[in-house]
């Protein structure tokens with residue numbers, strides 16, 4: 001009897017471990033993405049002419065993008081495909097190299113923009129290319145908003 005019970009407990013634990021998703025890493029990546037989004041939002045408003053140009057805010061958003069582009073590729077482990085309200089699409093894990101390349105490109109493009117943007121004109125000429133890294137990846141790898 002004790003042996004049977006033991007076997008049942010082990011089996012149940014195995015099932016739980018197999019299905020368990022790493023909800024904390026999902027939360028972590030969403031927090032980093034949200035911080036990046038919060039930094040980018042006022043800059044996007046400047047680009048659309050809805051807010052006054054402020055070089056400091058642009059530069060700080062570009063720095064945050066570079067930081068996040070370093071951190072984010074490590075926050076998509078195999079056990080973080082579902083759970084925790086993730087909007088990450090399963091194709092991420094089929095095309096991991098593309099995802100990593102896109103984060104790398106985001107970092108490089110933010111770095112180049114940091115040097116290139118010195119005033120409103122250079123901002124208006126440069127920003128769209130940097131922000132295109134966000135929308136390009138979302139289109140392919142993030143669940144569309146319903």
Ligand code: HEC
Nearest residue numbers: 030033034036037040086087088102103133134137141142
């Ligand atoms: C290489 C792909 C990729 C790039 C580049 C990227 N994102 Fe995302 N982003 C995602 C994925 C995938 C999710 C969904 C994550 C989840 O829900 O687990 C996401 C989610 C988000 C979210 C929602 C976070 C939340 O609170 O749930 C925001 C905000 C966001 N991204 C902003 C940005 C901004 C701003 C940029 C550009 C500066 C950017 N992202 C670049 C892949 C990317």
